[in-house]
Every structure is written in C-alpha cells, then in structure tokens.
Amino acid sequence: MPHPFLHAFSPAGKDEADYIQIVSAKGSTLTDSDGNDYIDGLASLWYCQIGYGREEMADAIATQVRQLSAYNTFDPFTNAPAARAAEMIAERSPLDGGRVFLSCSGSEAVDTALKIARQFCLRTSGESRRVIIRRTNGYHGTNAFGTAAQGIELNREGWGDLVPHFVEVPNDDIEAMASVFAELGDQVAAVISEPIQGAGGGFPPPEGYHEATRRLCDQHGALMIADEVITGFGRTGNWFGSQTFGVVPDMITFAKGATSGYQPLSGVIVSAEICENLSEPGFMLRTGYTYSGHPTAAAACVKNLEIMTEEGLVERSVHVGEKLYEGLEALAADGLISSHRGGGAVRAAVLDRPSMGVRNEMLRRGVVVRPINNVLAMCPPLVITDDEIGRIIDTMAEALRAVPE
Numbered sequence: 001m002p003h004p005f006l007h008a009f010s011p012a013g014k015d016e017a018d019y020i021q022i023v024s025a026k027g028s029t030l031t032d033s034d035g036n037d038y039i040d041g042l043a044s045l046w047y048c049q050i051g052y053g054r055e056e057m058a059d060a061i062a063t064q065v066r067q068l069s070a071y072n073t074f075d076p077f078t079n080a081p082a083a084r085a086a087e088m089i090a091e092r093s094p095l096d097g098g099r100v101f102l103s104c105s106g107s108e109a110v111d112t113a114l115k116i117a118r119q120f121c122l123r124t125s126g127e128s129r130r131v132i133i134r135r136t137n138g139y140h141g142t143n144a145f146g147t148a149a150q151g152i153e154l155n156r157e158g159w160g161d162l163v164p165h166f167v168e169v170p171n172d173d174i175e176a177m178a179s180v181f182a183e184l185g186d187q188v189a190a191v192i193s194e195p196i197q198g199a200g201g202g203f204p205p206p207e208g209y210h211e212a213t214r215r216l217c218d219q220h221g222a223l224m225i226a227d228e229v230i231t232g233f234g235r236t237g238n239w240f241g242s243q244t245f246g247v248v249p250d251m252i253t254f255a256k257g258a259t260s261g262y263q264p265l266s267g268v269i270v271s272a273e274i275c276e277n278l279s280e281p282g283f284m285l286r287t288g289y290t291y292s293g294h295p296t297a298a299a300a301c302v303k304n305l306e307i308m309t310e311e312g313l314v315e316r317s318v319h320v321g322e323k324l325y326e327g328l329e330a331l332a333a334d335g336l337i338s339s340h341r342g343g344g345a346v347r348a349a350v351l352d353r354p355s356m357g358v359r360n361e362m363l364r365r366g367v368v369v370r371p372i373n374n375v376l377a378m379c380p381p382l383v384i385t386d387d388e389i390g391r392i393i394d395t396m397a398e399a400l401r402a403v404p405e
Contacts, residue, residue, distance in 0.1 A: 020363070025052030028384040030368065041369045041378045041392045046198055046230045046346075047256030050307050051383040057262045057303055064299035073102075073293030082293035085301040089258070089269065092239040092305070094248045097272030102265065102293045106229035106255035107141030109266040110192070113251045114145045115287055117190040117223050120274050125221070131184055133191040133222075135171040137200030140192060140227055149192050152200055171203055174212045185220040190250075195241030195343075198230035201375045202341055202348025210245045223250040223274075229266070233257030233305075234314035234382060236344030237321070244344065250274060260381075263300035264291075313382040317345040323386055324378060327393030336400045342378075349376040349396065353405050361399035367392050 003016035021033040028051055030038040043049065050057070064081060073082055086100035101116075103109050114132060121129035134140070138151035148163035150156055151171065167184070169176040181188060191213055197203040217224040226249040231241030233254065238244045240252060251274070255266030278285055291297070308314060324347040328340035331349065339350045351358065351374045359371035369392070370377040378392065 027051045027053065028381045028388050037366055038363070039367045039380075039384075039388050039391055039395075041367055041380050043379050043381045044261055045256070046235075046379045047261045049234055049257045049313055049382045050260045050304060050311075051381040054260075054262075054307065056307065057260075057300060060299050060303035061262065061296055064296045068295050070291070070294055070296060072290065074288065079293065079295040079298070081295045081298035081302060085258075085265070085298040085305075086267075088302060088305045089254070089267070093252060093269045094240060094243050095252065095269050095271050096248075097275075098252075098269045099272075099275045100267050100269055101288075102267040102298070103289050104264045104291050104294070104297070105141070105266050106227075106253065107143040107146050108289060109229065109253040109255055109268050110140045110146040110149065110227060111143045112287060113225050113227075113253050113268045114149065114190070114192065116251065116268065116270060116274065116278075117225065120223065120277060121189040123277055125186075128187055129189040129222075130165040131188045132166050133177060133180055133188060134166055134168050135193055135197070136168060137171045137197050137203055138192070138194055138227070139197070139199035140194075141229070171197060171200075172206050172209070174206070174209055174216075177213065178216060181216050181220045181222075185222075188220060188222040190223040190225050191217055192225040192227055194227045194229075195231045195236065195245055196346050198346055198377070198379065199372070201372050202346060202377050204341055204343040205245065210242075210247045214247045214249075217250075225249060225251045225253065227253045229253055229255045230346065230379070231344075234308060234317045235346055235379070237314065237318040239314055241344075258304065259297065259300040260304050262304065263294075263297035265294070265297040265301050308382075311383075317382050320345040320380065320382055320384060320389065321347065323389045324380075324393075327389065331393065331397055331400075334397070336397055345379060345382060347378045348372070349378075350374060351376065351400075357403045358396070358399050361403050362395050365395045365398060367395040369396070 022030050023033050024031045028040050030040050089100050090098050134149050134151050136151040140146040140149040144162040148166050167180050226242045228240050236244040250271045252269040259265045321344045331337045337349045338352045342348050355371040355374055355376050
C-alpha cells in the first residue's frame, strides 16, 4: 500500500523510501538521513535568501508564537506584525503609496492579483475587459487562475479549462504582444509577467522588453502585473526585479524570499490608483484567506527583512550572480555546456541534452540544482560563500564529464 504522503510535482507512484529525507540544514548546506551533506544551489525552491538555521529567526518566531501564535485579520481585526511586515514591504517596493495584501503562497498571491485586476477593470471599464496576456515559459503557481496563466503547457494539461480568457505570446517577442493589443486592446485587463522567468528555464527578458510592456499597457488601459515570487527580495540586485529593469507595475506578487521560507507568507503589492478605486465608500474587498496576515508568518517576514538589510544581502546578490556567471562562462569555454542565461542570482546552464541525469549525478556528488528540460537552474542562498559557489561549478563540470551524452 502506498505511503499516505502524496508529493508535489513528483511521480504519484514513487515510494516514500526512494526520496532523499532532509533532516537538518545550516547556512547553504543540507544534511540527509544518511548523513550526506549537500550544497543547496537552489535555496530549496528559489527562496532561502538568508540561509538555514538562523537562530534569530527561530527566536523571533518562538517569541511571536508565545505572544499571539495566530489570529485572523478579517474586519475588524489586525495585528502588529502583519501591519509592520506590510509597511516594510511597501517601503522597499517601487510602488509609491502602494498597499500590501497578505496571503500564504505564491499561487495565492497570483490568484489574488488576477482577481483584483478583473475587479478593477469591471469597476472602471465594465464587462468588456477580461483578457489576460501570459508569456510562454511563464510560471505563475498552481491554483486555478495561476495554472491558466502559466506559459508552461505541460502544467496546464489534464486539468480542463480552468479559467478562460487567456492569450499567450512568445516570451521574447514584444511585437507579438503589440499585435494582441492591436486586436484586443479594449478587452485586455492585464499582462502578467516575471521580470526573469525562473521555473520556466531561467529566461531573462530581451533588452527593453518590460519597459515596452509598460508602454503598451499604458496605451491601452491595461494593468501590468509583475510576478516577483522568485525575483522579489534581493534576487536581482534590488529589492524587486521591477526596480532592476526600471519599471513600475500596477501590482507585484511576492512570496518565497519574503520570509526565506521560515514561515509561509506571500502577497500582492497593489498600486495607489487601484487601492483608491477599491476604497470607495460601500465597496468591500471580498477575497482573502484564513491565514492572511498570520502574525507568526508576519513576524518571520519582519525579522527576515531586518537581517537582509543589516547584512547587505540585496547588494551581495550582485556578487553571487557574478561568481555564478564567471563559473558558467568557464564551463561554456570548455565546451561542457552549450550556453547559460539568467540575471542577478538566478542562473541557468543550458545543456545539449536532457538535464535530469546530470542533476542526479550532481546530487550523488553533494550539490542540489534544478533540472528543467535541458537546463540546470541555480538560485542559491544569498549567504553562500565563494568556495561553495566554486563547488557548485566544479561539481557540475564533474557530473557533465561523468554522465554519457
């Protein structure tokens, strides 16, 4: 009889005993139940900015649990950690006067942003604006709205037509997006786009792409939603990837790095213009989650942002990205990889073959990266040392030589 634990994004028939059981972690190093150590080149799933085992995080979480572990923030309730977390996130964002809606996962954040987009357009333009433009290779979580918003076809297959009114454009073709606007301009509610596409394969945007998207949205009265679940909180050398690319979206989704994974927390930064419309007398925002503004998760966010600020981890991400770039350049020069791409501390090695076998060999040698088709993706903790980055690159080279093409 199969084990009761049904894993995410995994073969449903795989035996629990065949998984690697992680039992502890410190800094950028993981340890499994057999005593093997691994350099975590992916920060678990693109999120552990400050590294594992931080005592100050444990203390902040424990203190909050003892004082107020949890309580809802539906009207008329609030709590100080949630309010402070929202303030700190808004202060670091490019949205002047923006407000922060809190949830638990990136998928919830995306669904909330798309619902708010539909609500805002309904209130300002009527029923006509329903179309959402998505980009090929975009990843926007796995709730119903986010699954429909994905530009990864395999992740949409098998679920049926979850949410209608999506139009997909190639991820690197701004003219294709312009053509959609030319045809459907007054029907487009929003464009949803990652500053750097992470789970889809580490794709950076073509030069000027996001600026052009902003112009198209402005010209046609559509909203621009930046999905920063991966790129938020220091991954690209700024607090948000939108700042790195010089654009101000109407909404920004975030999660992952907001707490470095110490507690589940996500949300949406909503522009002042949208909030002003939704703040009209008599209107109630009828969306939210049981754990929206969860005080323990919010306390983890506050402490995480304090650590990142005090230790200069946003600035350090530039250095981490440069060291990964240098290592990948050396692998390409040696002919071991076809090319590489990415931005900031989100990088991907492009192989001339499927990447799963190479990933498995790297695991055997004690390094974690993410296989995506013919790509090995990296997004390490921002506290990773230069020596640990060197080990990631050296192990990749060893694995590429060891695994037959």
